[in-house]
Each structure stands twice: as structure tokens, then as C-alpha cells.
Amino acid sequence: MSASPELQRDMLRQMQTIRRFEERASDDYKGGDIYGVVHCYIGEEASGVGICAALRPDDQIISNHRGHGHCIAKGADLNRMMAELYGRVDGYCKGKGGSMHIADFSIGMLGANGIVGGGLSILTGAGLAAQMAGNDGVAVCFFGDGASNAGSFHESLNIAASWKLPVIYVCEHNSWAADTAAKKTHAAENMSDRAKGYGIPGVVVDGNDVLAVYEVAQEAVARARAGDGPTLIECKTYRHRPHTERPGAVDRRPEEEKAAWMARDPIPLLVDHLKQQQGQFSDEEFKAMDDEIMAEIEASVTYAKASPFPAPEAALDDVFAD
């Protein structure tokens, strides 16, 4: 089923929200207000948004170190996200997790994860839990091309395929793992070809085309809900930013490669599609949407700044389950 015009607008709003949230997070990180590290998803928004648009609120996702976009696409609260980046008690992890560890079980966001490949086996377990509960829930794991070389990738796909778990593995193939080119770590052109080795479908999709991502996601979701097992989706995409926002971080990617992908920015691609397809969407409407989003981002910063830092004596709270 193709996305309705209303859904397309919702997707555009989410993509633009991710972009504006991260632009602000990057600025405030560089300004010294945000601690730890910030990895931007800017340029890859269509992947998370297109996949999550095909999910139910009770479906579950897990993310990696580049997780803000996945959180927002699954419906996370911007105020609590920004407060977490700012390290404040009203953040999702009471200010003790930071950018790479945002989780919200109430919206099915099981967490971001700083361990490359760490989410794959956890999410496979979430798929097993959904299968055992018999609630036809689906679990989705987002990870990068670098993570797909980790042992947990192979073990997770193998067990999920064997047990027909309701899982979707989404490889966001941005051609680089930190500063290492994907070409130097695997010979296969398409990561999705690896699915054949596990007896499950592997699909490549233009990860900058949110509507194309949404279509393949729906098929994979239907397959998972029907009890037919996992799918590996490979979204070919690109990050606009260096690996992290750390000042002075080296970006080894060729300028021509960057320019070619920037020209296929997923947000203008969807704006153009909306204008042409509906003939009603205008630059003015996009500006109004963006103004609303900017106000929400500003409000999230105000919320974050008004929240206190966690007390030092709370450092070990929540480390162990009761």
C-alpha cells in the first residue's frame, strides 16, 4: 500500500524534526552544553521514518549509537530526549545515559546502544518474546554496515531465521564505519545478499526515498506478523556529517562522494514529491511546518535547561533491577 498524502506529510514532519533536533544538538554539543558524544543521523532520516511508519505503536525497535532519528520516528518525547542529551534528571535515563542510550519502553523503543552490533541479539530476543506472547508484535533492529560484520549479526539472523521470529533487520548502509570504508571490510556489494545464506529474504532499497522504504517495510512487517519469519532490509543511504560531532574530527570521505549524496537529500526529495504529486504543498507550507518544529526544538532546550543535573549520590541508582 502506498503512503497517503497525509502520511507523507507526517513523514516529512518527522524527518524535518530529526534534522532540526540534531542540528541543535550538534550546536549545543559544540557549545559545551551537551556532554559525551553526539552522532548525527542527518541525511539518513528516510530510513528510520519509512520503517517506523509501517509499525504499530506496540511494535518494538532497537537502535545503535546513531539513534536520535529512530527514537523520534517511534514517537519519543523531544523534551525528555533533549534533557537526556543535556544530562538532566528529566531526561529519559535521568541524565545518566546521554545521546547513545535513550530508551522508552512505553513507545516500544528498547534503547540505543553504544556497542557496535550490540542491539542485534537483544532485538532478536525481543522477537522471540513477541512470538512467545503470541501478540503478533514485530521487532526491528537498526544497525550500520560496520555492525553487519560483527558475529552477533550472523548469529542473530541464523537463529531468527531458524525459529521464524517476527523480526526485521534494517542495515543502514552508509558506506562507512567511522573512518573505515565499507569496501575495505567486506567484498559483497550488497549486505542484503547475506540473507540468502540464512534462508530469508534480503532486500535493497534506496534509503533516501522514504516512500520506497515504507513499501518494503510493509512487506517485511506483513511477513513477520504472518509468522513467516525475518527479513533483512538494506537501506542505501549516507550521513551528511562526520562520524561524530566532536570538534576536529577527521572526515576521510571523498568530497565528490559527499556531494553526490547531498544532491539526493531525502528531505527535498520528499518535498518535491509532495509538491508534484499533490500540487498543493508549497514552500510556504513547508516553512510553516519548519517554524513549528523549530519552536518545539527551542521548547525542548528550555525544558532541558530548567531541569537539574542528577545528584552524585544517585550515580548507582537503577544499575541493578530490584
Ligand SMILES: Cc1ncc(C[n+]2csc(CCOP(=O)(O)OP(=O)(O)O)c2C)c(N)n1
Ligand atoms: C564493539 C565496538 N567496537 C568498536 C566501537 C567504536 N565504534 C563506534 S561507532 C563505529 C562504527 C560503526 O559503523 P556502522 O555500524 O557502519 O554504523 P554508522 O556509524 O556508519 O552508522 C565504531 C567502530 C564500538 N562502539 N563498539
